[in-house]
Amino acid sequence: MAKHATPKLDQLESGPWPSFVSDIKQEAESRTKNPKGLDYQIPVDCPSDLLGVLELSYTDGETHWKHGGIVGVFGYGGGVIGRYCDQPEMFPGVAHFHTVRINQPAAKYYSTDFLRQICDMWDLRGSGLTNMHGSTGDIVLLGTQTAQLEEIFHEITHKMNTDLGGSGSNLRTPESCLGSSRCEYACYDAQDLCYNLTMEFQDELHRPAFPYKFKFKFDACPNGCVAAIARSDFAVIGTWKDDIRIDQAAVKAYVGGEFKPNAGAHAGRDWGKFDIVEEVVKRCPTKCMTWTGSELRINNKECTRCMHCINTMPRACRIGNERGASILLGAKAPVLDGAQMGSLLVPFIEVSEPYDEIKDLIGKIWDWWMEEGKNRERIGETMKRLSFQKLLEVTGIEAMPQHVCEPRHNPYMFFKEEEVPGGWNRDIAAYRKRHLR
Numbered sequence: 001m002a003k004h005a006t007p008k009l010d011q012l013e014s015g016p017w018p019s020f021v022s023d024i025k026q027e028a029e030s031r032t033k034n035p036k037g038l039d040y041q042i043p044v045d046c047p048s049d050l051l052g053v054l055e056l057s058y059t060d061g062e063t064h065w066k067h068g069g070i071v072g073v074f075g076y077g078g079g080v081i082g083r084y085c086d087q088p089e090m091f092p093g094v095a096h097f098h099t100v101r102i103n104q105p106a107a108k109y110y111s112t113d114f115l116r117q118i119c120d121m122w123d124l125r126g127s128g129l130t131n132m133h134g135s136t137g138d139i140v141l142l143g144t145q146t147a148q149l150e151e152i153f154h155e156i157t158h159k160m161n162t163d164l165g166g167s168g169s170n171l172r173t174p175e176s177c178l179g180s181s182r183c184e185y186a187c188y189d190a191q192d193l194c195y196n197l198t199m200e201f202q203d204e205l206h207r208p209a210f211p212y213k214f215k216f217k218f219d220a221c222p223n224g225c226v227a228a229i230a231r232s233d234f235a236v237i238g239t240w241k242d243d244i245r246i247d248q249a250a251v252k253a254y255v256g257g258e259f260k261p262n263a264g265a266h267a268g269r270d271w272g273k274f275d276i277v278e279e280v281v282k283r284c285p286t287k288c289m290t291w292t293g294s295e296l297r298i299n300n301k302e303c304t305r306c307m308h309c310i311n312t313m314p315r316a317c318r319i320g321n322e323r324g325a326s327i328l329l330g331a332k333a334p335v336l337d338g339a340q341m342g343s344l345l346v347p348f349i350e351v352s353e354p355y356d357e358i359k360d361l362i363g364k365i366w367d368w369w370m371e372e373g374k375n376r377e378r379i380g381e382t383m384k385r386l387s388f389q390k391l392l393e394v395t396g397i398e399a400m401p402q403h404v405c406e407p408r409h410n411p412y413m414f415f416k417e418e419e420v421p422g423g424w425n426r427d428i429a430a431y432r433k434r435h436l437r
């Protein structure tokens with residue numbers, strides 16, 4: 001018998017999609033039975049009370065968590081999101097319901113052994129509920145009490161060699177696409193760069209020292225499988241600068257119907273026979289491709305490396321051999337002054353260990369923003385307020401046409417005094433000698 005009646009939530013157990021309600025109920029039942037005879041460190045009925053408070057929220061149409069919550073572990077300024085129920089007497093199992101962010105391995109490859117260790121620890125010291133994973137990337141352990149935080153931290157660091165993730169006005173947990181681990185489009189080792197920078201900037205991740213949050217994300221090609229351009233202040237997106245490698249025999253195999261376009265991604269519907277002109281050549285945004293009837297040609301000088309032809313004919317078109325990445329800065333969600341995606345800062349940068357050039361660039365950006373950024377102002381907003389020009393100055397990057405989608409159309413241009421012959425100091429009397437009032 002469930003602890004609380006949950007008629008609304010019960011409806012979410014029907015339908016084909018895996019039901020979070022059924023799963024939480026299963027965990028609630030398992031804790032009640034306690035097959036391993038654990039000495040649960042937080043209330044056994046924590047998951048039942050979570051369902052109870054959620055049902056109440058469904059009825060009221062409003063949240064039942066109190067505002068905020070400041071908890072954590074000694075030495076760190078973030079990593080745990082404190083949370084208290086606003087009906088603790090009705091739902092004592094979730095009176096405390098803190099979330100612990102655990103730093104995940106880049107691209108989220110696991111061994112069952114590691115996951116079992118996390119689960120064993122969490123069964124004992126937490127609710128048994130998780131989020132795999134938070135949008136930023138962390139393993140999210142959902143729901144425990146304050147007294148357990150240091151215990152959890154001790155166990156993950158001492159037994160699992162694993163650290164907390166980030167929260168607060170700091171560097172948050174970085175994440176990458178799966179990169180060269182299993183994608184032939186990868187232009188650099190996104191996981192390695194992600195891991196390397198995570199380790200390099202542990203201090204910035206664990207102890208908030210910034211005006212506001214700052215995120216890194218790493219896509220190994222422009223397809224953007226980790227959405228770096230939209231979800232990270234500092235986005236590294238792989239690309240190449242030589243020619244797309246074309247295997248003409250494989251192109252013919254696509255034209256002949258032997259290879260499926262887009263690796264069969266549209267196989268669920270009849271789109272007719274593959275038409276290389278309609279589906280590739282005419283879709284190229286720069287119109288830099290030609291199909292002679294027997295040969296595919298690309299004018300690589302005009303190719304913007306959008307990935308379309310490679311995505312459509314992965315067995316015939318390959319990324320170039322001179323690889324690196326672009327760096328885009330400033331993506332953020334709407335609050336305060338509107339949503340932003342990353343703006344191109346570095347068109348091409350070599351990406352190889354020990355990644356000094358990238359670290360150097362990050363250092364210059366942080367030096368500027370940490371001094372000039374206003375309280376709770378994302379770097380994207382600092383860029384708007386103090387200008388892209390200022391960003392170029394502090395990073396020592398020369399302005400180039402690639403920095404803009406289009407030039408300005410308003411004429412409110414600022415000149416530096418030293419650029420203007422004679423400077424700004426003018427004498428009105430000298431002017432009046434030539435122009436009477």
Ligand code: HEM
Pocket residue numbers: none
């Ligand atoms: C009843 C119609 C309009 C009224 C009352 C009006 C009024 C004004 C006023 C008061 C100014 C400011 C002038 C100044 O401060 O120097 C102005 C500027 C301007 N108007 Fe209009 N306007 C009208 C129609 C239009 C139309 C139809 C256009 C374009 C198709 C236009 C284009 C402009 C432009 C470009 C300026 C800026 C000029 C500058 O200062 O560089 N206006 N207008």
Ligand code: SF4
Pocket residue numbers: 177178179180183184185186187219220221222223224225226
């Ligand atoms: S972003 Fe590109 S390289 Fe990374 S997984 Fe996606 S398609 Fe592959």
Ligand code: SF4
Pocket residue numbers: 283284285286287288289298302303304305306307308309310
């Ligand atoms: S990558 Fe994009 S721009 Fe370049 S040739 Fe292919 S379709 Fe055209």
